[in-house]
Amino acid sequence: MLDADPRSQMLFQMGQCAYRLGMAFGAAAEGAGTHAERLEHFQLFERCSFAARMSIALELRLRRETRAEARGGAYAEAREHEDEARDERDPPETERYTETDWERERESVSLPLLLSTLNSIAVDAQALRGPPPAELPTLRELLARVKSDAAPTSKPQAARLRTRLAASATAPVPGTFALASSAPPPAGRHGLTLRRATGPPR
Numbered sequence: 001m002l003d004a005d006p007r008s009q010m011l012f013q014m015g016q017c018a019y020r021l022g023m024a025f026g027a028a029a030e031g032a033g034t035h036a037e038r039l040e041h042f043q044l045f046e047r048c049s050f051a052a053r054m055s056i057a058l059e060l061r062l063r064r065e066t067r068a069e070a071r072g073g074a075y076a077e078a079r080e081h082e083d084e085a086r087d088e089r090d091p092p093e094t095e096r097y098t099e100t101d102w103e104r105e106r107e108s109v110s111l112p113l114l115l116s117t118l119n120s121i122a123v124d125a126q127a128l129r130g131p132p133p134a135e136l137p138t139l140r141e142l143l144a145r146v147k148s149d150a151a152p153t154s155k156p157q158a159a160r161l162r163t164r165l166a167a168s169a170t171a172p173v174p175g176t177f178a179l180a181s182s183a184p185p186p187a188g189r190h191g192l193t194l195r196r197a198t199g200p201p202r
Contacts, residue, residue, distance in 0.1 A: 022048030
């Protein structure tokens with residue numbers, strides 16, 4: 001089930017947290033007493049909005065990739081027919097390509113960028129004057145969970161690498177068996193085994 005994917009759940013939680021933080025910063029910007037405070041809160045509001053959009057985009061991408069892996073070739077064929085039908089359909093008059101759509105398509109979406117944006121929001125929000133937003137501890141907890149989940153992934157890979165290196169160090173070099181093992185002595189003329197000479201006859 002797609003909703004049971006922990007990656008999708010984590011992206012959803014980060015998006016919801018960024019949205020709530022953005023709403024708090026927006027309200028603080030409206031009630032700020034000075035222009036500098038208003039600008040600080042508004043910039044945080046914009047970054048939270050960007051993080052919320054990015055988390056939604058990543059979650060949708062993850063769901064599409066999961067469905068594509070589950071359906072395989074049938075999914076690709078269905079998408080191809082859908083694209084052909086969309087190309088044949090005439091767009092309605094109200095369907096226009098706005099500047100907002102163009103700016104949205106230009107936004108780069110990646111998990112490292114999302115985490116970097118959320119980390120910078122947490123740092124700058126803590127530096128604001130006054131009490132921190134109520135959602136800030138939740139954001140820190142989510143970022144700590146992502147960091148703890150990603151840290152152990154490198155350990156099994158390093159262990160497997162050490163195992164391969166140890167195996168390659170103890171493996172025999174090709175051709176050493178032929179040199180180490182002695183071949184059977186050749187048989188004599190009448191089928192008798194020749195004995196190794198031990199010295200001149202007495």
